[in-house]
Amino acid sequence: MSSSSSSFKFKCFQCFFMLHVFAATSILSDNSSFNNFLDSAKSPEVFDWMISIRRKIHENPELGFEEFETSELIRSELDKMDIPYKHPVAITGVIGFIGTGLPPFVALRADMDALPIQEMVEWEHKSKIAGKMHACGHDAHVAMLLAAAKILKHHEKDIQGTVVLVFQPAEEGNGGAKKIVNSGALENVTAIFGLHIAPELPVGEVASRSGPILAGSGRFEAKISGKGGHAALPQHSIDPILAASNMVISLQYLVSREADPLDSQVVTVSKFQGGSAFNVIPDYVTIGGTFRAFSKQSFNHLRQRIEQIIIGQAAVHRCNAIIDFLDEVKPGYPPTINNGDLHEDFVNVAVNMLGINKVNSAVTPSMGAEDFSFYQEVMPGYWFWLGVQNALHKRLESLHSPYLEINEDGLPYGAALHASLASSYLLKHQQNVPGVERRYHGEI
Structure with missing residues (x-):
């Protein structure tokens, strides 16, 4: 005081x-x-x-x-x-x-x-x-x-x-x-x-x-791990770029196929980082983005489904995924x-x-x-x-x-x-x- x-x-x-x-x-x-x-x-x-x-x-x-x-x-x-x-x-x-x-x-x-x-x-x-x-x-x-x-x-x-x-x-x-x-x-x-x-x-x-x-706003970041190798021999690798690419596409369906058209929502993947050479499949890829909605129910649903899609798509492509909603660093806003x-x-x-x-x-x-x-x-x-x-x-x-x-x-x-x-x-x-x-x- x-x-x-x-x-x-x-x-x-x-x-x-x-x-x-x-x-x-x-x-x-x-x-x-x-x-x-x-x-x-x-x-x-x-x-x-x-x-x-x-x-x-x-x-x-x-x-x-x-x-x-x-x-x-x-x-x-x-x-x-x-x-x-x-x-x-x-x-x-x-x-x-x-x-x-x-x-x-x-x-x-x-x-x-x-x-x-x-x-x-x-x-x-x-x-x-x-x-x-x-x-x-x-x-x-x-x-x-x-x-x-x-x-x-x-x-x-x-x-x-x-x-x-x-x-x-x-x-x-x-x-x-x-x-x-x-x-x-x-x-x-x-x-x-x-x-x-x-x-x-x-x-x-x-x-x-x-x-x-104003909308509720959350962030997410995911690390998708596979197995790196030479790009000319993809059968010896587990490609995290392919897995992450499918995640990005699947995440877009959350708004277009699952959300009520009268309930405005946003899911945007704004970060995609992985690889540094033309002929090398990397060991891992990092993606991240934001999700927004005008009700807590829709906001929480998006968060749950984002995690399910990232973990599920990683499994489909034989990868592992760790997702972080960054609550400790920068909490989501209601x-x-x-x-x-x-x-x-x-x-x-x-x-x-x-x-x-x-x-x-x-x-x-x-x-x-x-x-x-x-x-x-x-x-x-x-x-x-x-x-x-x-x-x-x-x-x-x-x-x-x-x-x-x-x-x-x-x-x-x-x-x-x-x-x-x-x-x-x-x-x-x-x-x-x-x-x-x-x-x-x-x-x-």
Whole structure:
């Protein structure tokens, strides 16, 4: 626990009649409040500071579970705002708290890690670390959550519960969210919201949906062992290349012949390594790839069948196969499934803030994956896309591109939505408990 969190002092909790609660929280409950949050996020005081944070993080990208400088920067800013926090959580993670310290608890999440990509954009704040880049916008995610914290801290006396700020490490394949969940740091949180920048979506627009929005994603790697020999005398060898080739073909039937056409699934073999000479049959071949589905049932079925096919085809071709789903190295991600009630809350907040024409509430699901899904396995969760389209560029780069550029004018919308979603949720689920003192709960 940080020195800041140990200094988190609570005053006596006072119970008000419902009329008084609504009067005290009028800034959070009427439609104008959403615009007030957006106005605050767009003010030079917040906007310029938020952009400077984003650019500082962009210049110094860190990979998963290595976000030590990013974590230090976050804690420094929280200290300046007198926001208590826990650290370390999941190695580099930071969990902050704003509000009464009492239920209900609602969480806002931002991921912190960069990617092993060399930035190709020449600009004043280009990555200073060779081979590392914030090519997925997590620098913007951190900046927006800090800005939301600044806004919420200003209205802390009106917050009916506790907002939990989750600065999470290692989203990019390492399952940092799973470590946060396993730490117990969010034990009593009853809902969590997260967002992700969308470079193809115009500034001021958002997109999401109820139910599945991103697929579950798993990896597999298999070593197929045979018996090497001269390519001119195949009868003296056991060819692992032939066995692996049949595996690749057979794996494609999982989607085309076994899956319901209305249940989108993917099996892709993206790695095939074996042999180094034209006239030599190798001793072994390695193949690997990914599988994805929108339901846990379909996801688990694919995993089971991939193993059966690889082991079975190896036996047919007199080879041996060892398959690894890499759970210990990079755990598979469950499907990201948005809670229906939180979807209604999101639509209400977003429409009030942005206007009905700026909210796509039935976006087409994507086969991409997000470890935000680990939170959704233990509590209601909601995840949405935020527009940061750079209209000045003719070519729109996708996430994970070394040429990715985002429009920083989109960041105030993310900060304001964070603040509005949290405060609105707490207002809706407020709990008045007479005679209970406010106190810090070690596990929330």
